[in-house]
Amino acid sequence: MAAEIINFPQPVLQTTVLGIPAIPLITDIFFGILGLIIILVFHGSLINHIIMRFDRRVNRNLELGQYNRVFAHFYVSFFFIALVHIIEIILWSMFLLGLGLMDDAIQALLFAGSCYTTVGFVADVLPVGWKSLAFFIAFTGLFSLAWTTSVMIGMTNTYKAAWNLKYGQDDLSSS
Numbered sequence: 001m002a003a004e005i006i007n008f009p010q011p012v013l014q015t016t017v018l019g020i021p022a023i024p025l026i027t028d029i030f031f032g033i034l035g036l037i038i039i040l041v042f043h044g045s046l047i048n049h050i051i052m053r054f055d056r057r058v059n060r061n062l063e064l065g066q067y068n069r070v071f072a073h074f075y076v077s078f079f080f081i082a083l084v085h086i087i088e089i090i091l092w093s094m095f096l097l098g099l100g101l102m103d104d105a106i107q108a109l110l111f112a113g114s115c116y117t118t119v120g121f122v123a124d125v126l127p128v129g130w131k132s133l134a135f136f137i138a139f140t141g142l143f144s145l146a147w148t149t150s151v152m153i154g155m156t157n158t159y160k161a162a163w164n165l166k167y168g169q170d171d172l173s174s175s
Contacts, residue, residue, distance in 0.1 A: 025132070027129070027130075028129065028130050028133050031099060031133065032132065032135070032136030035095050035137070036139065036140050039092065039144070040140060040143065042088065042091065043084060043088060043144045043147065044147070046084045047081065047151055050077050051155070053077075054155060055158075057069075057073050058073055058162070061073070062162060067163070067166035068166075070159065071163075074155055074158070081148055088116065088140070088144060089116050090109065092116060093105065093108035093109040093113075094108075095112075096108040096112060096126075096133075099130075101126055101130055101133070102125065102126075110122045111125055115134045115138045115141065116137055116138065116141035116144075118138050118141060118142060
């Protein structure tokens with residue numbers, strides 16, 4: 001009978017990233033902040049583009065009395081904002097796969113989505129030395145969702161104003 005080779009995990013201090021020896025917590029923090037910056041710049045760019053497009057189109061529609069178009073732009077913009085969040089979860093999962101922290105794309109997607117939404121339905125599956133990366137994913141999700149909420153409140157106020165104009169309500173507080 002041939003002797004079986006037992007593979008023991010590398011000690012944490014011998015962790016490498018892209019072939020470079022790394023100190024785990026510093027590496028985790030560095031890549032966490034890098035991911036956070038990438039995601040928030042991506043989020044801000046797209047959310048600002050969506051809201052500016054919404055404002056430009058809606059102002060034109062309001063001038064022309066095209067209230068139904070305001071409503072359509074409202075729902076289409078919400079759809080694109082939701083897509084932005086889904087893409088951000090996909091970006092985090094690609095980040096996890098790119099760093100070699102996970103081998104399975106579905107597991108990476110579920111973990112990133114679980115952290116990003118802060119629902120926590122997936123157990124922490126990150127390797128030792130990378131556990132705090134989940135915090136950065138969660139922080140990015142919390143910040144992005146709060147940012148989106150503030151944008152959506154403004155859009156909802158515009159929707160309500162168009163509704164009131166369409167149905168002849170002068171008192172903007174009643175609806």
